[in-house]
Amino acid sequence: MTQPRQQFASDNYAGICPEAMAAIAQANSGSAPAYGEDVWTLAGANALRELFGTNCDVYFAFNGTAANSLALAALCQSYHSVICSGLAHVETDECGAPEFFSNGSKLMVAESPDGKLTPEAVRDLATSRSDIHFPKPRVVTITQPTESGLVYSVAEIEALSAICRELGLKLHMDGARFAHACAALQCDPADISWRAGVDVLCFGGTKNGMAVSEAVVFFDRDLAQDFDYRCKQAGQLASKMRFLAAPWSGVLESGAWLSNAAHGNRCAQRLAHAIADCTDLHLIFPVESNAVFVSAPQPVLDGIRERGWRFYTFIGNGARFMFAWDADPQQVDLLAADIRAAACQQGEAIPA
Amino acid sequence: MTQPRQQFASDNYAGICPEAMAAIAQANSGSAPAYGEDVWTLAGANALRELFGTNCDVYFAFNGTAANSLALAALCQSYHSVICSGLAHVETDECGAPEFFSNGSKLMVAESPDGKLTPEAVRDLATSRSDIHFPKPRVVTITQPTESGLVYSVAEIEALSAICRELGLKLHMDGARFAHACAALQCDPADISWRAGVDVLCFGGTKNGMAVSEAVVFFDRDLAQDFDYRCKQAGQLASKMRFLAAPWSGVLESGAWLSNAAHGNRCAQRLAHAIADCTDLHLIFPVESNAVFVSAPQPVLDGIRERGWRFYTFIGNGARFMFAWDADPQQVDLLAADIRAAACQQGEAIPA
Amino acid sequence: MTQPRQQFASDNYAGICPEAMAAIAQANSGSAPAYGEDVWTLAGANALRELFGTNCDVYFAFNGTAANSLALAALCQSYHSVICSGLAHVETDECGAPEFFSNGSKLMVAESPDGKLTPEAVRDLATSRSDIHFPKPRVVTITQPTESGLVYSVAEIEALSAICRELGLKLHMDGARFAHACAALQCDPADISWRAGVDVLCFGGTKNGMAVSEAVVFFDRDLAQDFDYRCKQAGQLASKMRFLAAPWSGVLESGAWLSNAAHGNRCAQRLAHAIADCTDLHLIFPVESNAVFVSAPQPVLDGIRERGWRFYTFIGNGARFMFAWDADPQQVDLLAADIRAAACQQGEAIPA
C-alpha cells in the first residue's frame, strides 16, 4: 500500500498556483494606497471586465461564503427569500451565512434532484404563495457548476433567466468553480453569465488557484449601489486590497484561470474512466467538471479510507473527490487503483 | 521639490514583510487540509500561545474590522452595549460593523479626550442607567496603542480591568498595532494582555507586515465557545487557512513582529524630532508609537499636500502620519523637510 | 343560499371574549406604572404561575410571531439551528421572523408528514452533520396542537424532550392554541409543558379570546436571562402592559381559557361529524382540536366558496376551517350544509 502524497477531498486543499503567487510578489513592491485605491486593484478589476467584455462592477471579497452572502444581501431585504437547490452551498454549507448577512432572508429549496434548478421548479415555488406571511421571492441562485459537478448549458441558464425576468426575480450565480464551467463548455465567459441573463456572479478565485480572493461581479450595475459600504461593514474590505486583486490579473492574463480549471476537469475524467468498469461502483452524477461522486457499498468506502484517502461522504454511500489545479495525475491513478482494490477486496468489483 | 517615493498616510500602505512572505511561500508546498485543519494553522496558533505563555484560544480572521466585530459579538447579546472611546476605530471607522455583527449592540462613547479610557469614565457611563430602555453594558473595548498613538501602561490596563471585574464587564483589546505597544513598552506581551486582565485581544497582523490576517486571541477560553461557528457564518473562515496562519509563525519566530513595530515607532520619533522646533506646529498627542499627529494652520497643511504628500486630517487642522515596517528613514527625512518648508513658506515656522 | 354571518377561515377572525374584555375594562381604572411595573402585570403572571403550578418566568408579547421568535432567539446564537416540522408556523407563516430576530439561526425541517415531530426524525437531523459549515442544532420546536390540528400526547412530548436532553437541545413549544390541547387532552397544563420537559412555552392569548397578547413562559428560568431587555429592543415591551396582562387574569380565573378552547374543539367535531358520510370528501388529518382540514375535488371547493365561505387552502385540494371561542353552532351547521350541497351538486357526495 502506497501512502498518498496528495489528497482529493477538496479543491481547497491546493495551494497557490504559480501565476497567482507571482502576481502577489509583483504587487508587493513598495507602498500602495489602501482599501482598493491602488493600481493593482484597478488592474484586477479591469482584467475581469475585459474577460467578460462588459463594463461590470467588480469587488473582491475574502471568501466564497462572504461573496455569496454579500451579493444576496445586496439583492434582498430581510423579508425577501432566495430560491435555491437543496444541494446549494448557500443552503448546506454556509452555516446560515446568507440569513446572517441579510438579517433573515430565507432560503427556499426548490425541487432539484441533481442540484440543477429548472424553470418549472422555480416557477412552482415562486408562485406558490403571495401573502405577507411568506417571505417574498426575490432572487434565484444557481451554482455553476453545481455542487454535484454538473454544468448548466447556455440554454439552461437562459431559460432560468427568462423565468426570473418574467417573475421579477434577480439571478445570482455562485461561481465558486466558474472557471471549470467555462473550461467544460469551452464557451465565452459572457455566454454563461451576463449574456445569458445573470445579474450577479460570484467568481471563485480560491478554487482557481488563489490564496484568498473571490470576485463579486455585478453585470447589472444598479444592483451594486453602495456595495463598497456593504463590504466594509461586513468585514470584507481588505486594507491591502492589492493582494486580493493582483492574482486576478495574474491568472487571467496568463490564461492560468482556464488551464487550471481544465486540468482539474481532466483529472476528474481520468478518475471516472479508470473506475468505469467496476461492478457495483457507480457515478452518482455525470462527471462534467472537476468532481467525481462515487457510490459504493460501505465496506468499499471503508477500504478506500484504510488505504489512506480522505474524502467527504455525500447522500449516504457516496464519496466525493475534487481535483484542483495542482492535482497530480499519478496520484489520481493511485487513487483509482486503491478504489478498485477496495472494491475488489470486497468482492464488489472485478479489476480490469 | 522631490516627489516622494513612499507615502505615510497609513501603515496599510506597506506591503508584505519578507518574513511573512517567506512563510507564505513555505506553506505553499503541496496540498493541505482546508479550513484550518492543517499543520500550518496549528503552528501559527501555537506560536501565539508561546508568545503569550498561556494556553489561549486562537482564531485567524481576514481583517481588523471583522476580528473586532466578531470578538465583540461573541461577548455580547444584541441588547448589550460596548463602552469605548470616541476615537475608537470601532466607533469611527468600521461603518457600523460592530452593530452589524452583533445585530444591534450599541457602542457607547465614554469621556476620553485623548483616546484613552479611564476607570472613572467607564464607571460613570456603565453606572449611569440600569433600566431596560438602555442597552446593558457588557464590554469595555480599548485600543492599544490608541488611535491617537498613545500607549496604555500596564498599570492603566490593570486599573481598567479591575473596574471591569467590579462591574461585571469583559475587557476587549483592539490590538491592530499591538506589536507597536509591546515595542514601545518593551514589555512581555502577556503583561499588557492576559496578566493585566484582558479577556480577548485582536492582534493585528496586517499592520505588522502581513497581507491579510488578524489573530483573535481568547485568554478567557470560555468566551470562545463556538467561535469557529461564528467565524464561519460571518464569512471569516478561510478555506486555505494556512496562508493566514503561517505568516504568524514567520514573524513571531523570526522576531520580525517586534522589530517591524520598533522600526515604525522609531520613524515616528524621527519625524517628531525633526519638526519639534517649528514654531506654530505642534504635536496633538505625544508620540508613543508609530503615529504622528501634527497640528498646523490650513496653509501649512495645503503646502505639505502640494509637495506631494498624502495624509488623513484629524480633528480640524491635524495631519496624521503613520509609519510601517517598510518606512524608509530617508523618506521620513524628506517628509520632515517638506513639512518644515511648508511651515516656513507660510511664515509659520523657522527652519533650523 | 344563506349568506354566512360568520366565517371560519381563521380563529383570528374572532373578537375579544367577554372575560378578557371585562379584565381590560377593570384594569382601565386610573393610572398605573408603565412597562409592566404595575399590579395587573404581576397578577397576570401570577395567574399563569398558578395555572402551571411552578415558579416560571413570564413575559407578555404582542403577537405569536414575536413570542416564538423572541423565545427562539433567547435560546440560540445566530449560528445555531432550530429543528421543526415542515408545517410549523415558524417555518411557513412567519415571513422569516425567527431568522430575523435571531440574526440568522436557520430553521431545519425534519421529516414529519402530518406536522408532528418524532424523536427519530429529530435524532436523524440533529446528528446528520457535526461540522462548522452546518448550523449547530440547538432547539427543537413543536407546535401544540400542530398546525394540522393534531395533539401531542404527554408521552409523545416526553419522548421528544428525552431526545432533546440526550442531544443537548432545548425544547420550545409554540402553544398558539395551547388551551385547545389542554381541552382536548383534559390534562393538567403542567403535564404537557414543564413536567414533560418543555423548556419554554409560547402560550397564545389571541386565539384564546384576547385582543393582543401572548405569554412567553420560561420553565427553565435560566434561559430567561435578560429576556426583558430582549423584548424591549425588539419592540415587544408594551408601555401600558396592564392591557396585555390583565386579560390573562380574566380568562384564567374565570376558566374561560379552557371553556373557550373546548368550545372551539367541539365545533370542529360538529363539522367533522356533519360531513363524515360524504363520499369523496375526506378529512386530511384526524380532528383533535379546533381545526378541520377537508380534502375535496376542486369543483367542490369552488362550490363552497360560491356559497360565501372563506377558507385557506392547504396542500392542494384541502380547505381549512378553524373554530374560535365565538363560533356559532348554527353557523357551523350552515357551513356543513353548504359543504354537503357543494359536494352533492358535483355528484361527488350523497347527502344523508
Next chain:
Amino acid sequence: MTQPRQQFASDNYAGICPEAMAAIAQANSGSAPAYGEDVWTLAGANALRELFGTNCDVYFAFNGTAANSLALAALCQSYHSVICSGLAHVETDECGAPEFFSNGSKLMVAESPDGKLTPEAVRDLATSRSDIHFPKPRVVTITQPTESGLVYSVAEIEALSAICRELGLKLHMDGARFAHACAALQCDPADISWRAGVDVLCFGGTKNGMAVSEAVVFFDRDLAQDFDYRCKQAGQLASKMRFLAAPWSGVLESGAWLSNAAHGNRCAQRLAHAIADCTDLHLIFPVESNAVFVSAPQPVLDGIRERGWRFYTFIGNGARFMFAWDADPQQVDLLAADIRAAACQQGEAIPA
C-alpha cells in the same frame, strides 16, 4: 401629607381614554378578517388620511419603539446612518432597537443642547465624512415635540427638510406625542408633517389615550414599499388588527386626539405657573407641550419623593413630570404644592 392618587412620572401611566375604549367595544362585534383585511382597519387608516388631507400609506404597529425602528429600517440599509439629537428617544431609550431592526444602521448624534436639531448641526455631521469607513448618512430623525418638551415650529421643520433634500437625506418624525405638538401650535397636522417635508411620521396613539397602537404614516408612499412584509417579519402585524385601528377612528372622529393632547399641555402649564415664583427652582426647558422639567437641589428632589411622588430624573438634578389625557388638575395642584413645600422646607424656595 396627602398621598397622591395619580402619578405624573410618565404619560404612559394613563389608561385608555373613553373614545378609544368605545371604539374597541364597537369593533368587537362579531368576527372580522384578520391581519388588517377588515373594515375597521380601513376606516382607521382613512381617518388618518383625512386628518392629513393626503393619500398617505398607513400602518399600525404595537408600540413606539417598533414604529420608529421599522420606519428607520425601511429608509436605511444596514450601512447607513441616522442623524438624531442626543436626547432622542431612539438614541437614549430604545435599547438599541433601531440598530437591531436595521441590522446595524448607526445613530449619529448631532449637536443639540436642548433636544432640537438644527439645519447647521445636520449639515455639519452629514458632511463631516464621505468615506466608506463611516456609515453613509441617510435619514434625519426629529421628535415632535422633543423629548425635552419643545415644539418645532413649521419654519423649523421646513428648514430641516430643506437641508435634507439638499443632502439627499430622508426626514423621519418621531411623533410619539405628535398630537401635543398640533395642540401647542394650533396648526393643521399637515403643516408640521408632509407640507413641511416630513417623509415618514410615527404618530403615537398610546400617549394619546390608546392601549396599544402607533400609526406609521408614509407621506412619501414609495418609501412604504413592502412595509407590510417588514411589519410581519418583525412581529408587528396584529392578527386582530381591528383593535389597533379602530381606536384611531374613535379619537380622530370625536376630536379626542386633540382635546386629550390640549389637556395634557394645559396641565403642564398649570404646574409650571404654580411653581414659577419659587426661588432656586427653575424650568430646564420652556414648557411648550405636556412635559415639565424642573431643576432643583437634591434635597428638594428628595423632599418631593418623600411626599409620595414618582418621577424620572434627567441630566443631574432635574425632575420630569408628564401629563396625559387623564391628568387630574387637582392632583396637579397637589403636586405643585408638594414641590413648593419641599423647596420651602429646604429653605430653597419662598412660597408665594
